[in-house]
Amino acid sequence: RERAREILESAARRDSNRLGVEAMDLLDAYGIPTPRGSVVSSPTEAEAVAEDIGGDVVMKIVSPDILHKSDIGGVEVGVSVDDVRDTYEDLVVRARNYQRDATILGVQVQEMIDLDSGVETILGVNRDPQFGPLVLFGLGGIFVEVLEDTTVRVAPVSESEASGMLDDIDSAPLLRGARGRDPVDEAALVETVQRLSQLVTDFPAIVELDINPLVATPDGVQAVDLRLTLD
Ligand code: ADP
Numbered sequence: 380r381e382r383a384r385e386i387l388e389s390a391a392r393r394d395s396n397r398l399g400v401e402a403m404d405l406l407d408a409y410g411i412p413t414p415r416g417s418v419v420s421s422p423t424e425a426e427a428v429a430e431d432i433g434g435d436v437v438m439k440i441v442s443p444d445i446l447h448k449s450d451i452g453g454v455e456v457g458v459s460v461d462d463v464r465d466t467y468e469d470l471v472v473r474a475r476n477y478q479r480d481a482t483i484l485g486v487q488v489q490e491m492i493d494l495d496s497g498v499e500t501i502l503g504v505n506r507d508p509q510f511g512p513l514v515l516f517g518l519g520g521i522f523v524e525v526l527e528d529t530t531v532r533v534a535p536v537s538e539s540e541a542s543g544m545l546d547d548i549d550s551a552p553l554l555r556g557a558r559g560r561d562p563v564d565e566a567a568l569v570e571t572v573q574r575l576s577q578l579v580t581d582f583p584a585i586v587e588l589d590i591n592p593l594v595a596t597p598d599g600v601q602a603v604d605l606r607l608t609l610d
């Protein structure tokens with residue numbers, strides 16, 4: 380809780396009310412699993428982080444001016460260590476082409492998560508003037524807008540409410556191992572819903588938050604992307 384407060388305060392000092400993957404530590408502080416990695420500000424640093432992670436990595440532009448990173452070519456998946464330096468430069472060039480004066484905080488170098496064994500879900504929060512924070516859960520990834528398969532509860536969300544959210548969505552069978560796949564770790568999902576609900580209950584300054592995707596696998600969950608707005 381203290382760590383979360385520090386992260387939010389340092390963001391406020393930077394005078395930005397929109398945070399992205401650079402705020403992943405916030406989730407970490409509340410016990411929500413995130414892929415290994417960090418935000419760096421040079422190709423050399425990026426290479427060092429990639430070597431540390433080992434194997435291919437994902438690289439993402441980090442900028443408060445870029446909301447949908449992949450829309451502008453700001454996400455590269457499966458980058459080998461040899462390509463990390465060039466990819467760093469590419470990502471920055473694409474961001475500059477998109478918006479010349481964009482604030483660029485750096486590039487995130489992140490561990491690859493196996494999406495094939497998992498389901499991309501979305502977990503988010505919106506603050507309603509009447510009900511307060513609403514927690515939203517549903518099918519994530521590229522299908523969010525198309526399928527609109529989501530469900531909502533008022534925070535704080537109890538364990539049984541969180542578990543009910545998993546039952547609610549049309550894609551529930553996907554979580555339970557459709558087509559011979561292993562079912563995802565539902566207990567980890569339920570716990571993550573509750574932890575996020577606790578985070579936004581503790582910090583009213585968070586007016587909006589999206590984890591998309593929250594990858595649910597048979598071995599647990601991973602919050603792969605984060606976007607949030609402070610008031
Ligand atoms: P944005 O939503 O801003 O475009 P994301 O960080 O969500 O950026 O990345 C876009 C997509 O790239 C994700 O929905 C996911 O399919 C894939 N992706 C992102 N990070 C990872 C990762 N660490 N491992 C595997 N796939 C990833």
Ligand code: MG
Nearest residue numbers: 591592604605
């Ligand atoms: Mg995303």
